[in-house]
Amino acid sequence: MKGLAKDLAHLVGPEGFSTDPEDLLVYRHDAIAYFAQGEPAAVVLPKDTVHAAKVMAYASQNGIPLTPRGAGSGLSGGCTPVRGGIVLDTKRMKGILEINRGNLTARVEAGVVLAAFQQAVEAQGFFYPPDPQSKSVCTLGGNVATRAGGPRAVKYGTTVNYVLGLEAVLPDGEVIRTGSSCVKHSAGYDLTHLLTGSEGTLALITQATVRLLPKPPATCTALAVCPTMEMAARIVSETIAGGVVPSMLELLTTASLAVFNRFVTPPLPEEGEACLLMEFDGTAQEALRQAQEMAGACRDMGAIDVRVVPQADEAAVYWMVRSRLYPLVVSRFKRVVTEDVTVPRDRIPEFAAKVMGIAQEMGLSMGLTGHAGDGNMHPTIRMDEVTDALQARADQAMARVIKAGLALGGVISGEHGVGLHKAEFLELELGREQIALMRRIKKAFDPKGIMNPGKIWPPELAS
Amino acid sequence: MLGLEQYREALERCSQCGYCQASCPVFSQELLESYTARGRTLLIKAALMDGILPVGKRTKEIVANCLLCGTCAHTCPGGLPLDEIFMAARNQLRPGGPAASLKRGLHRKLMEQRGHPGAMGKLGPLAKTLGLAPADLPQPAARPFLADQPEVLRPSGAVRARVAWFVGCAANSLHLDTAQAVRKVLLANGVEVVLPQGLACCGLPALAQGEVEMAQDLARRNLAALAAQEVDAVVTECTSCVLMLRDKMGRLFEPESPEAQAAQALAPKVMEAGAFLHQLGLSQTPQECGVSYTLHQPCHAAGFAAQVRQGLSLLEQVPGADYRPMADPAACCGAGGDFFLKNPALSQGVRRSKLEQIEQSRAEVVVTPCPACRHYLSLALGPDKVKHPLALLAGAYE
Ligand SMILES: Cc1cc2nc3c(=O)[nH]c(=O)nc-3n(C[C@H](O)[C@H](O)[C@H](O)COP(=O)(O)OP(=O)(O)OC[C@H]3O[C@@H](n4cnc5c(N)ncnc54)[C@H](O)[C@@H]3O)c2cc1C
Numbered sequence A: 001m002k003g004l005a006k007d008l009a010h011l012v013g014p015e016g017f018s019t020d021p022e023d024l025l026v027y028r029h030d031a032i033a034y035f036a037q038g039e040p041a042a043v044v045l046p047k048d049t050v051h052a053a054k055v056m057a058y059a060s061q062n063g064i065p066l067t068p069r070g071a072g073s074g075l076s077g078g079c080t081p082v083r084g085g086i087v088l089d090t091k092r093m094k095g096i097l098e099i100n101r102g103n104l105t106a107r108v109e110a111g112v113v114l115a116a117f118q119q120a121v122e123a124q125g126f127f128y129p130p131d132p133q134s135k136s137v138c139t140l141g142g143n144v145a146t147r148a149g150g151p152r153a154v155k156y157g158t159t160v161n162y163v164l165g166l167e168a169v170l171p172d173g174e175v176i177r178t179g180s181s182c183v184k185h186s187a188g189y190d191l192t193h194l195l196t197g198s199e200g201t202l203a204l205i206t207q208a209t210v211r212l213l214p215k216p217p218a219t220c221t222a223l224a225v226c227p228t229m230e231m232a233a234r235i236v237s238e239t240i241a242g243g244v245v246p247s248m249l250e251l252l253t254t255a256s257l258a259v260f261n262r263f264v265t266p267p268l269p270e271e272g273e274a275c276l277l278m279e280f281d282g283t284a285q286e287a288l289r290q291a292q293e294m295a296g297a298c299r300d301m302g303a304i305d306v307r308v309v310p311q312a313d314e315a316a317v318y319w320m321v322r323s324r325l326y327p328l329v330v331s332r333f334k335r336v337v338t339e340d341v342t343v344p345r346d347r348i349p350e351f352a353a354k355v356m357g358i359a360q361e362m363g364l365s366m367g368l369t370g371h372a373g374d375g376n377m378h379p380t381i382r383m384d385e386v387t388d389a390l391q392a393r394a395d396q397a398m399a400r401v402i403k404a405g406l407a408l409g410g411v412i413s414g415e416h417g418v419g420l421h422k423a424e425f426l427e428l429e430l431g432r433e434q435i436a437l438m439r440r441i442k443k444a445f446d447p448k449g450i451m452n453p454g455k456i457w458p459p460e461l462a463s
Numbered sequence B: 001m002l003g004l005e006q007y008r009e010a011l012e013r014c015s016q017c018g019y020c021q022a023s024c025p026v027f028s029q030e031l032l033e034s035y036t037a038r039g040r041t042l043l044i045k046a047a048l049m050d051g052i053l054p055v056g057k058r059t060k061e062i063v064a065n066c067l068l069c070g071t072c073a074h075t076c077p078g079g080l081p082l083d084e085i086f087m088a089a090r091n092q093l094r095p096g097g098p099a100a101s102l103k104r105g106l107h108r109k110l111m112e113q114r115g116h117p118g119a120m121g122k123l124g125p126l127a128k129t130l131g132l133a134p135a136d137l138p139q140p141a142a143r144p145f146l147a148d149q150p151e152v153l154r155p156s157g158a159v160r161a162r163v164a165w166f167v168g169c170a171a172n173s174l175h176l177d178t179a180q181a182v183r184k185v186l187l188a189n190g191v192e193v194v195l196p197q198g199l200a201c202c203g204l205p206a207l208a209q210g211e212v213e214m215a216q217d218l219a220r221r222n223l224a225a226l227a228a229q230e231v232d233a234v235v236t237e238c239t240s241c242v243l244m245l246r247d248k249m250g251r252l253f254e255p256e257s258p259e260a261q262a263a264q265a266l267a268p269k270v271m272e273a274g275a276f277l278h279q280l281g282l283s284q285t286p287q288e289c290g291v292s293y294t295l296h297q298p299c300h301a302a303g304f305a306a307q308v309r310q311g312l313s314l315l316e317q318v319p320g321a322d323y324r325p326m327a328d329p330a331a332c333c334g335a336g337g338d339f340f341l342k343n344p345a346l347s348q349g350v351r352r353s354k355l356e357q358i359e360q361s362r363a364e365v366v367v368t369p370c371p372a373c374r375h376y377l378s379l380a381l382g383p384d385k386v387k388h389p390l391a392l393l394a395g396a397y398e
């Protein structure tokens, strides 16, 4: 790609890109290093939609692959530039353009960091619920592109439930504005929600208009240590059946108790197989009452230890620890393979039993954590060493886990997206006809196939 | 910090989560991922350890463009010793040649003399002309604080505690008002203060240049001088000295070596002077002092933030003094030791948001225990607007 640096300097100025291999190293993969496959030729950091559109038109004319990237915190290899080309890093487009009090909406640029956005709306008494645990770094654009969600999905849904409109740049550089800032909108195909979750394969999202809620006045956190995984799973499905809707409901392994104990007093008993971390919201009284009722129910069902944490600053420590558990586990093992299969919530106990059974049969160390309240589970295989044989066994086990989830009416990905990681399973969930239709849609958006090539499609179709 | 190879295992533990993006002051300015700890460690491994990339100008630039504030290490869920890895990288990239070794020699002398150029002071202008020292380096006092102090400072009343005081280079040579204030408040509260002979710079500035051997030499001197003391605590007014003496000194040596063991024995005794006084309790009641203040918490205090808070709580006992917290006291000010001298634009960018916070706090004075933060903030705010917290307490003892 001779002359690329010169062309890019002309398009976005010398500060707007890099072709130095030293800078490009980190752009080879997302939060999973073993997805690194291709070498990007450049990273471009557009400062606005105009810059982005110029670069995309140039790439389209020259047939250069484009890979959109937010914070690179993805867990599916989505922003990995497998075919080289240009990585489009949106982090310099980080403006919060509007917080509309009267309409309860906000308009942001794609590169705004989720936590910064949440802080800004909360300072005005509003609430933007979607909460992938990577919120301190992940971008709104990345959230929209993957339909990200987190613990609050149980009550508030995920990013997809909040996106009202988008500004996006098509691969040829044309800018479109989809949806609106209206709460209701029924004209034309819903391109907003087609782009939402498109993982950078259709267009570059440059702005999003999202819905806000009033901020709940209070929250109350509770934690229950359960003797068995099965009991924890049962508590989750019975809670949901009982009509109690926590604002967050997380299922964690016992190993996480030791991590909590580094930060909280009094220490939790490091016993049993699982624990449930939950939050209730509403008025202070309502939140506390629900937490106490839930605590009582957990005790009745045989939980080893239950605690209610009404103090907001103390509760924040539990949720801070929660958001750090996954990287912490990864840092303790040579390799960690994690899935995000999601099942209907009444099937969680069956799914948990299946996963544990598969782990045992295949002699693998597997943990099961997840946003249990919404059925989104993260079976996680932890490897002390990486050998081809072990990796093959892990792949086999995960394939079985995914099929078990699908058999229970589940989906292959609840929140991380397909990327590279789940491509081989997409057809199992969607079937040939849907994939063929989706590929025709892809062709309509991206006839030259330059947008995030090599992703989401089953490997034999990806080329 | 002996060498990069020592950190191979730690580097392999990086989960690649990218959480370190959340807090790096340099990244927050540039928004280029090669400046995050994730990017830096990938580069260090590829270029300086595995030889996958040749070591070029850009590698050196990225390694140099780091405040060594340690914030990333505290953000990292895996607890990777990132700041140490960056110091070890600098060690490997140390420049050679006669100019570098001349500069190294001058630095060593300065550090052995605890920041005071002494007779070398005459060389100062020459060094600046030769480009060996930055032109806007702060001017040292004519006479260092320690030149006029006895070996033991005795309170006039009953002795409540006995401490060894590690006077930092800055308090000794630049900010003598800080040193005088610390002496005053310790003595006023019945603390007998030993000023041990034979101490040198704590060694952190040397480490920041990648001068591991120099830091080791300084540490050996300091360990020898402090180990002999029979005291309740080793106190210092400087955050970076606490960090070095408490957390980093032992890591300069092979584990189990006599030096590492001596450092380990010393570490629990090391405290920020304000935290020590807080724990002892004030015996002299401060007088009324109508001043509003806000705290800037130095990055180097991230591992012992509670000590800074304890120092601050002394000021709550000053009648009339009004604490006006800023939005994020722990956000970096951009100084990074002498980083701001080499990378003015980056540092000013970081400082800008700190100055906004200070402005919004509407406090008259900023208190901070770190001399580098103080210097750099006062370049923007004026010399009287930034003080050591104990200087404010000393003001209430007039
Ligand atoms: C420790 C950890 C915890 C996590 N927890 C959760 C969780 O609880 N819930 C959850 O849903 N996810 C979670 N994730 C995954 C990840 O953070 C989310 O997928 C997040 O939405 C990715 O955002 P990003 O900005 O990092 O996007 P990236 O990783 O940079 O990109 C993700 C995908 O989106 C595309 N993309 C990014 N920006 C744009 C854009 N502007 N236009 C078009 N396409 C774009 C990329 O091409 C890629 O396909 C976690 C990750 C980590 C490391």
Ligand code: SF4
Binding pocket: A327, A331, B013, B014, B015, B016, B017, B018, B019, B020, B021, B037, B038, B041, B075, B076, B077, B078, B079, B080, B082
């Ligand atoms: S936060 Fe730590 S583990 Fe995560 S990418 Fe940064 S250095 Fe690696």
Ligand code: SF4
Binding pocket: B023, B024, B025, B026, B027, B035, B036, B037, B040, B065, B066, B067, B068, B069, B070, B071, B072, B073, B082, B083, B086
């Ligand atoms: S030490 Fe500070 S400046 Fe350097 S990478 Fe870490 S956070 Fe950034």
